[in-house]
Amino acid sequence: xxxxxxxxxxxxxxxxxxxxxxxxxxxxxxxxxxxxxxxxxxxxxxxxxxxxxxxxxxxxxxxxxxxxxxxxxxxxxxxxxxxxxxxxxxxxxxxxxxxxxxxxxxxxxxxxxxxx
Numbered sequence: 001x002x003x004x005x006x007x008x009x010x011x012x013x014x015x016x017x018x019x020x021x022x023x024x025x026x027x028x029x030x031x032x033x034x035x036x037x038x039x040x041x042x043x044x045x046x047x048x049x050x051x052x053x054x055x056x057x058x059x060x061x062x063x064x065x066x067x068x069x070x071x072x073x074x075x076x077x078x079x080x081x082x083x084x085x086x087x088x089x090x091x092x093x094x095x096x097x098x099x100x101x102x103x104x105x106x107x108x109x110x111x112x113x114x115x116x
Contacts, residue, residue: 028111
């Protein structure tokens with residue numbers, strides 16, 4: 001009987017984690033548009049081309065890396081430098097979002113990390 005309770009608890013915890021991740025990803029998709037990310041970055045054929053295509057960024061970068069890139073892109077690339085991503089050169093001009101509330105940062109980063 002105890003084993004059934006443990007399994008039941010694990011299933012509930014998994015469902016809640018999945019639901020929370022889904023909610024963050026959905027909110028992150030909206031933030032990608034409302035925060036203006038779409039003006040420079042493309043996801044699934046929609047958006048700008050000034051910055052790299054982020055359609056599969058979650059398969060290439062960790063959640064931690066993505067959060068840092070949003071809040072402080074200079075930690076990865078010196079502003080104004082030339083960066084080659086997937087064989088295409090870009091000018092590193094992404095603005096820092098150091099004052100973005102943690103809830104927005106987490107939602108946006110979770111969304112981008114979900115793009116595999």
